[in-house]
Amino acid sequence: MKRILFPVFVLLGFSSQAQIKADDVNSFTLKNGMKFLVVEDNSIPNANMYLFYRVGSRNEYQGITGLSHFFEHMMFNGAKKYGPKEFDRTMEFNGGANNAYTREDVTVYTDWFPASATEVIFDLESDRIASLSIDPKMVESERGVVLSERSTGLENSPWRMLSEAVQAQAFQEHPYHWPVIGYEDDMKNWKQADLERYFKTYYAPNNCVVVVSGAVKTADIKALAEKYLEPIPAQPAPPKVHQVEPVQTGERRILVQKDVATPYMYIAYKAPQATHDDYYALVLLSDILSSGKSSRLYSALVDGKQQATAIFSSYGESFDPTLFSINAIAGKGVNETDLEKSIYEELEKIKKDGVTDKELQKVKNQKLIEFYNQVETINGKSNNIGTYEVFFGDYKKMFEAPDRYNKVTAEDIKRVANAYFNKTTRTVGILKANTAE
């Protein structure tokens, strides 16, 4: 039913003897610069195609915020051969389904289909990449859709509102300042010309990495890619994002009002991008803090002091310097100031005393299982391979990651905690019912 890339590796833990072969991924680049990564996997009679475009809200500016995400929606609304609605209808008629997501750095299109429909998928993708048509009528109905998407996000999770506020404080000049979904007023103001320019600039084959996994043959994929995608001309490289966020020199705080039972807290420290050497140590530090019930923050604050009902930390891959965040919901009757103080106490302990070898081994073991789970399915394989290719610069880094994690020492954890958990580069957001007191 399934096949794994790293069987020996899982058995042995982070052993240096682990046999990991990047050879399972076949790679070729078309003449127009479009790069393909293919994994042959016959565990199920299905395949997928993940297209990673290097464009996201990071490529926007104030006035057109949210356009990358909106454009992602418009990619489904008609091209030359397959008009409005025909992309989805054709795909579903052939047994396929799709979705797409937009982040700060990338826009990713995901097609899941029976392997026998592979050529149809190539036809559909090449049609919209070569000759998308932006129908003004579709623009208007789709505008309503994304406004509803924004609204339902805010309606159903206080985190959405709070994270947007914190991001806007933490980043004052860099485009991570605004939310991926965009500002409501910008959303109502996107123009036809903005969309057309965006398509030409960013939806060029040379700005895209395609990953295909499943019951396919690399030679067949190559032939289909040459037939359907190679004729699409390359475009000049998109303009570089030139903004660099200035160093933060003091703590920033923000309060947000929403009718909630107890306060929500979002503490964010400035942290480096995926290609930085400290990336792996910081990921493990995040796990030590909040992965599992025996983690530092959960055991101290949810279980022990009971100051929080939920706590988690988050740090992930990005193109430019990003945030390492700690998020908590205060318990009933708990003063959020006390909760905040307790969180800092836990961080200080790590800065001063470090972590135990057992703790570090624990998160390394967890990482291994997590890593395995991520590549257990053909969809997980495509998503991970593509993510490593665009965020870390090379899909082969995915195969090096276990070793990179394995090499992190307790001393490294202590060092990065001291390097990044600083009051001066911290932004603290609190969302609560009464902000007037």
Next chain:
Amino acid sequence: MNNFRYIKFFLLSLSAFIGVALKAQDYKLPAYQQFTLKNGLTVYLMEQHDVPMISLSVILPAGAIYDGDKAGLASLTATALKHGTKKYPKARLDEELDFIGASVSTYASKESAGLSAEFAAKDKDKVLDIINDLLTAPVFDSEEFAKEKRRTLARLEQAKESPRSVIGSYFDKLLYGDHVYGNIISGTIGTVTGLTTADIQKFYAANYIPNGSAISIVGDFNSKEMKATITKMFSGWAKGKQENANLAAKPIAKPTGNRVLLVNKDDAKETTFYIGAPGISRNNPDYVAVSVINTLFGGRFTSMLNDELRVNSGLTYGASSRFSALKNGGSFMISTFTAGKTTEPAIDKALEVLKKLHTQGVDETSLASAKNYVKGQFPPGYETSGQLANLLTQMFWYKFDESFINNFQKNVDGLTLEKAKSIIATYFPEDKLQFVLVGKAADIKKIAEKYGPVTEVQIKEEPKKAF
């Protein structure tokens, strides 16, 4: 933050077991063995050697239908299993599982309780010992329980901040009335406040019994050895007798007319709504056919509902429909959300689409498309050992066998236009609709009245026993 094109859960309108490989002639459920211990515990073993991992799933007759007037009891009992045993006190339990990266989670659903686990094959002796101990010798420590209760109460309050989190419970109460299928799995602030460890002990003793339960293990092991291990390990679990086991067999009252439950949320900017009716039970012989028609109506991106409410009119980010099937009954619901000011056109359009399904039916092309779609999207549902372990316990619970999987393509292909017509007439409601609207009552009450007699409740208040 990722912004998706389409909310993924809207795609899951079919139960996870619908669909079949396009090459379904070749697609058979992998071989497995089944046996029953003397104490009545049914065991399924399926070897999958591609990866050195094991997935495990347990199903027990200990769901919320047995809550009585203590809503949340089944759920908290399941959660409290992880408060530890004599051999594995909570701190040790958490540490040991975390250290090897093993996941063991316990939960209650409407009819059953469950345990799911995933761990490296090399850790099987340790994890199986832990699982056996959790299921058969939990201690229900009172201090841990007090903490769990406080967290649960906080979460129940937080859930009221999200219409999407609470609308399902209101809908089940409205549709099922005082039938046990209306029981609220998570409990309410009022009922959870009163729960004690004595309640938990009693619920555990009555319902966590091997007879009527099943355990499935899928992954990298030797079946002969595993059979010996499991037999030895679980044979000490004493057989029990469940009083009122058939509580859910009681007839479910059918709605006699349209009704609207309006849940007021003062700060709502949207209206989140369900429009529903009685559905089908899991053993309905038309289950597969109903699922195919529902795919067309509201179970995929190009479905009639999503096409009209999202693509054509931009009223919402997503509109869908689903059948939720239980042992003795089920529900059908249309589900979507829209800005407060577009509440009326959104509800009207949803009703229009439902009417259109009845008046215009489906054509050859759209039926073929739906069939291809459910078949094509099937295999990824059985890709991992966790999915297969879950399938085996579902087969046990709902009493179906691998013919459901192995004959699925045949059953899907056998759905003719004529049959489709009768499926629509039989299972998709035309009237006596049950509406739940969560939104700002001051703005939408007049609109709500258009659709039937309105009962208004406050989201912050304790839900009534039945509406």
